[in-house]
Amino acid sequence: MKKTVVLGTGNELFRDExxxxxxxxxxxxxxxxxxxxxxxxxxxTSPDIWSLIDGADKLIIVDAVRxxxxxxxxxxxxxxxxxxDRGLITSVHQMGILENLSLMELVEGKPKExxxxxxxxxxxxxxLELSAKLQERMPKIIQTxxxxxxxxVETKV
Amino acid sequence: MRKIVIDPVTRIEGHLKVEATVDDGKVKxxxxxxxxxRGIELILRGRDPRDAAVITQxxxxxxxxSHSTASNLCLDSAFGLGSSIxxxxxxIRNLILGAAHVSDHILHFYHLAALDYVDVTKxxxxxxxxxxxxxxxxxxxxxxxxxxxxxxEGDYRLPAAVDQELVVHYVDALRMRRKAQEMxxxxxxxxxxxxxxxxxxxxxxxxxxxxxxxxxxxxxxxxFIDNVYVPDVIAAAGAYxxxxxxxxxxxxxxxxxxxxxxxKEADLTKRNRLFKQGTVSPDFKLGHLDANAITEExxxxxxxxxTTGRKPLNGDTVPKDDKAGAYxxxxxPRYNGQVYEVGPLxxxxxxxxxxxxxxKALVDPALAKFKAKPDVMFSVLGRHLARALCCKIIxxxxxxxxxxxxxxxxxxxxxxxxxxxTGMGLIDGARGALGHWIExxxxxxxxxxxxxxxxxxxxPRDDKGQPGPLEQALTGTKIKDPENPFEIVRIIRAFDxxxxxxxxxxxxxxxxxxxxxxE
Numbered sequence: 001m002k003k004t005v006v007l008g009t010g011n012e013l014f015r016d017e018x019x020x021x022x023x024x025x026x027x028x029x030x031x032x033x034x035x036x037x038x039x040x041x042x043x044x045t046s047p048d049i050w051s052l053i054d055g056a057d058k059l060i061i062v063d064a065v066r067x068x069x070x071x072x073x074x075x076x077x078x079x080x081x082x083x084x085d086r087g088l089i090t091s092v093h094q095m096g097i098l099e100n101l102s103l104m105e106l107v108e109g110k111p112k113e114x115x116x117x118x119x120x121x122x123x124x125x126x127x128l129e130l131s132a133k134l135q136e137r138m139p140k141i142i143q144t145x146x147x148x149x150x151x152x153v154e155t156k157v
Numbered sequence: 158m159r160k161i162v163i164d165p166v167t168r169i170e171g172h173l174k175v176e177a178t179v180d181d182g183k184v185k186x187x188x189x190x191x192x193x194x195r196g197i198e199l200i201l202r203g204r205d206p207r208d209a210a211v212i213t214q215x216x217x218x219x220x221x222x223s224h225s226t227a228s229n230l231c232l233d234s235a236f237g238l239g240s241s242i243x244x245x246x247x248x249i250r251n252l253i254l255g256a257a258h259v260s261d262h263i264l265h266f267y268h269l270a271a272l273d274y275v276d277v278t279k280x281x282x283x284x285x286x287x288x289x290x291x292x293x294x295x296x297x298x299x300x301x302x303x304x305x306x307x308x309x310e311g312d313y314r315l316p317a318a319v320d321q322e323l324v325v326h327y328v329d330a331l332r333m334r335r336k337a338q339e340m341x342x343x344x345x346x347x348x349x350x351x352x353x354x355x356x357x358x359x360x361x362x363x364x365x366x367x368x369x370x371x372x373x374x375x376x377x378x379x380x381f382i383d384n385v386y387v388p389d390v391i392a393a394a395g396a397y398x399x400x401x402x403x404x405x406x407x408x409x410x411x412x413x414x415x416x417x418x419x420x421k422e423a424d425l426t427k428r429n430r431l432f433k434q435g436t437v438s439p440d441f442k443l444g445h446l447d448a449n450a451i452t453e454e455x456x457x458x459x460x461x462x463x464t465t466g467r468k469p470l471n472g473d474t475v476p477k478d479d480k481a482g483a484y485x486x487x488x489x490p491r492y493n494g495q496v497y498e499v500g501p502l503x504x505x506x507x508x509x510x511x512x513x514x515x516x517k518a519l520v521d522p523a524l525a526k527f528k529a530k531p532d533v534m535f536s537v538l539g540r541h542l543a544r545a546l547c548c549k550i551i552x553x554x555x556x557x558x559x560x561x562x563x564x565x566x567x568x569x570x571x572x573x574x575x576x577x578x579t580g581m582g583l584i585d586g587a588r589g590a591l592g593h594w595i596e597x598x599x600x601x602x603x604x605x606x607x608x609x610x611x612x613x614x615x616x617p618r619d620d621k622g623q624p625g626p627l628e629q630a631l632t633g634t635k636i637k638d639p640e641n642p643f644e645i646v647r648i649i650r651a652f653d654x655x656x657x658x659x660x661x662x663x664x665x666x667x668x669x670x671x672x673x674x675x676e
Contacts, residue, residue, distance in 0.1 A: 013197060013215050045218025046349035047264065051335035074675040099304045103268075105296050106289075107331045117675075126196025128212070144675050 001037045004149055005056040005111070009043045009063045009097050016071075016121030016134050020062040023141050030142070038149055049097070050104045059111035060148050062141070063097060065118025072137045074144055075118040117144055173615060173654050175627070177645055179636050184645070187624070187631035189615045190485035198474045201605040206232060206574060206597050207356065209605055213593065214350050216607065219264075220655060222257035222341065223586030224593075224607070225354050226250060230425060231593040232356035235580025236572040239423030245568040246358025247420040248558050251431075252371065253345045253354060254584075255416065255551045255558075259378055260337030261587040262501070262548035263386060267330035268304070270541060270650045273643065274393045275323045276313035277305045289325045309641035314396045323393075326385050333381050336374045343371050358569035363562040375555045382549045390545040391526060393538075400537040401529060404648040406630035407496040408439035408535050410503035411613070413446065413583040413590045416554070425583045431554060432504035432547070432585060433511045436492065441531060443510040448581060451592065453488040453608065454619040460488065465620055469594040470579060472606040485617040489625060490608050498626040499589030499613040500653065502534060502543040508550075515553075519546050540651040574600050586610055588655040611655040627652055 008024025011017045024042040031038050039056075043049035053059055067075050079098055104110040119141055122131040130138070178186045197216055201209055210228040214221040229250075233239050242250075281297050283290045297305075315323070338348055344361050345351035353361040361367075394401070416431035426434055426446040436444035453472055455465045460483075461475040477483075491497070508516045509531075523542060524531060533539055575597060582593040589610035596604040616625035624632065627649065634644050 011215060011218070013200060013212070018215075041347070042350065044215060044221065044349050046221070047219060047268075048260065048334060048338050048349060051331075051338045052348060054335070069674060076675050102296075102301050103304055103331060105301060106292055106328045107335070126200055128200060140675075 002057040003055065004038045004058045004060065005053045006038065006040045006060045006062065006145060006149065007043050007049060007053060008041070009045065009049065009061060011045050012128060013126060015123045015125055015127045015129065016119075016131050017064050017124050018128075019064050019119045019121065019130060019134055019141070022130055023062045023138070023145065026138065026142055027145060030146070043097075047100050050100045053104075053111060054109040056109075056111040057113065059101075059114045060145060061097065061101075061114065061116045062145060063116065063118055064121045065116070067118060067120055069120050071120050071122030071131070072133045073120040074137070074141060075116070075120070076144070076148075077116055077118070079114055079116065115148055117141070117148065173611075173649075175631070175645065175649060177631055177636075177642070179639055179642075182635055182637075184631050184634045184636065187628045188484055188617065189487075189625060189627045189631075190617060191487035191611070191615060196474070197607060198472075198605050201602050204602050206235065206595060206600070206602055209593070209595060209602060210355070211350075211352075213605075213607060216609070217655065218349065219261065220586050220588065220591075221350050222254055222345070222354075223584065223588075223591055225351055226254050227582040227584045227586070227591045227593040227607075229354050229356055229582065230584060231580045231582025231595050233580070234423065234425070234582065235578040235595050235597055236356050236575060237578075238357050238570055238572055239425070240421050241570045242358050242417075242420040243567040243570060244420060245363055245562055245566055246570070247417050248562055249344050249359045249361060249363065249568060250354055251416045251558055252555060253341055253351060253359075255555050256337050256340035256371075256375075258587045259382075259548055259552050260334045260341070262544050263330050263333055263337070263381075265587075265653050266386065266390065266541065266545065267327050270653075271323060271327060271389075271393070272305060272308060273647050273650060274313070274397060275315060275327070276320050277324055277327070279317055279320050280324050283321060287321075287325065289328045290321055293324055293328065309643050309646065311638060311641045312643045315393070319392060319396075323389060326389055329381065329385065333378055336378055340371050340374045340378075343367050355569065357572050358567075360569060362568055363564050365564060368559050368562055368564075372556060372559050375552060375559075379549075379552045382545075382552050387545050387549055390541050391523065394527065394542065397538065398527060400647065401527065401533040401539065402536060403634060403644060404537040404540075404630040404651060405535040406498050407626045409492075409495055409497045410437035410506055411446075411492055411497035411499050411590055412436075412504040412507040413585050413592065414504060414507070415585040416551070425581065431508075431550070433507040433513070434583075435507040435511070436497065437503065437506045437510060439535075441506075441510060443507060446583075448583065448592075450493045451490060451608065452494070453490050453612075455483075455488050456620040457483050457617040458485050458488050459483045469592060469606040469608050470581070470596060470604070472594070472604070474606075483617075487612050487616055488608075489616040489619040490613050491619055494619075494621070496616075496619070496623050496626060496629065497613060499585075499610050500540065500543075501547040501587075501589070502540050503589060504585045505543040505547055505550075506531075506534065516546075516550065519549065537647050537651040540653075544653070576600060586655075588653050589613060609655065614652050615654055627654075 008020035122133040414430035414434035422428040434446040
């Protein structure tokens with residue numbers, strides 16, 4: 001059976017920065033908790049999340065993405081389609097999700113396919129709640145991820 | 158005179174920025190600033206005290222376990238549980254924190270710091286049959302340079318064969334981190350944000366299965382630490398031995414200690430810990446830890462001057478972003494009004510000076526290899542060596558702790574949330590002294606303050622104008638090549654900065670993503 005991992009990442013202390021974590025929590029309630037072929041991980045901002053996605057056939061990352069469009073815009077792309085912007089790093093705290101995942105190329109367990117569902121943030125101030133804009137978009141975000149999990153099946157949220 | 162600015166990710170908000178003014182080939186002045194205001198304290202006010210342990214883990218993706226531990230120690234003390242944590246709970250907390258720290262130290266050395274000393278790009282011309290080196294070569298040839306660049310060019314001194322061996326270890330270290338993460342998960346549940354450490358102990362029970370699967374992993378890690386990690390640090394030190402003379406810093410060290418060895422002492426400054434609490438002076442005198450000596454000063458930080466010099470429990474976070482003379486969102490924590498460095502070097506040296514024979518038996522031969530006295534530990538290489546030895550000491554203790562676990566006995570002490578209380582949680586996180594303070598009123602959080610290791614080490618000048626530890630370590634450093642200021646980044650990285658941990662939005666380079674919109 002094909003294994004799919006959904007990885008919600010981001011920092012929920014900065015509102016929309018945590019959209020991936022919020023989405024992961026909702027998805028955990030919509031999918032069977034264990035024994036299924038879909039695993040949902042709340043990865044926070046850990047540089048170790050790659051080590052938690054051992055042997056997935058498909059990895060779906062949900063994260064805040066600055067793509068230049070209106071807040072609430074949902075993007076779908078693969079890591080190969082973009083180059084992440086980054087400078088010289090001085091701290092392990094700066095290792096981004098994409099380069100941590102690229103390290104998986106060097107060890108066993110790299111997912112066969114990786115897709116990023118990105119959401120353009122509206123507010124990144126300290127706070128635990130998503131902005132009204134992203135709360136309003138959440139059903140669509142969830143539907144997009146579920147559609148990615150089961151690409152050929154019509155999914156109702 | 159010129160300014161070198163190490164401002165790694167200004168395009169992503171909220172990171173460490175270091176500005177060094179170089180005059181006549183030397184750093185004349187250094188300013189370290191954190192560029193992100195952290196409103197964590199404001200988020201916590203008015204909430205259920207137990208939320209603190211869940212929410213503060215999110216401060217940092219690298220150090221969630223250290224925050225969870227500090228926060229639960231803080232709640233233990235506020236709830237009056239400090240002397241009644243069951244042994245199983247205390248030991249499982251140690252095992253979770255230990256696994257996280259082992260993983261973190263390996264991550265820091267191989268996947269961040271080693272790249273300052275090892276020229277990974279040399280592998281591009283590798284012609285042999287080593288499968289790992291060929292996979293790295295393929296990786297680089299595909300243009301997957303992300304983890305290795307940008308970097309400075311020039312001062313890479315290791316012979317090609319050693320370089321290649323270290324690249325193989327770089328990849329092995331990834332597998333070792335995965336093992337350590339699996340160890341965390343055995344007792345902490347789903348990582349990276351554990352849900353099992355709680356006030357009063359833990360919620361995970363020890364079983365023979367869990368003990369066994371932890372044990373074989375930790376033994377594999379010990380083999381790696383003994384045969385690969387510690388020797389690699391020593392090999393790098395051999396080729397870059399001038400870095401024992403670079404980056405001395407303030408030479409005052411502060412440790413809160415970590416890994417509780419008994420659960421009966423409520424006072425965290427006196428509790429028997431594997432790594433000892435205390436201070437170290439430049440002439441290696443050990444001092445007792447006094448939590449009342451800790452204050453935070455804000456003259457050069459973007460906060461209201463009226464909040465300066467306070468003890469953390471009375472601390473306040475009132476931003477003032479137009480303040481003259483301020484240059485950082487980090488406050489300046491001080492101990493008795495003095496500048497103190499925190500981190501593995503501090504906890505190794507407090508433990509060494511306490512006379513711990515096991516620690517002496519590690520530190521003395523390592524120094525003898527370089528015919529060096531303990532004062533070389535105040536340096537870039539001293540910090541790397543201390544981190545590696547701390548990693549070994551924890552890993553070596555864990556099998557013994559596993560055998561002390563008693564399946565069937567309690568892991569947790571129940572409690573009631575008090576109407577009013579104060580609490581303090583002190584622990585050395587991987588990067589050093591981490592303190593959480595809470596004030597509870599009407600069973601809710603009235604105030605919560607975190608003083609994290611990065612604020613000690615990366616602190617700006619204080620009210621008296623004394624520069625912080627990193628600023629002092631940079632000042633006076635000779636810069637051979639201002640275009641490639643290796644000395645500066647090597648000093649910064651040896652501190653293992655931990656403030657760049659807040660915002661991780663993916664920002665693609667030079668393009669908008671409109672073509673990838675969903676509908």
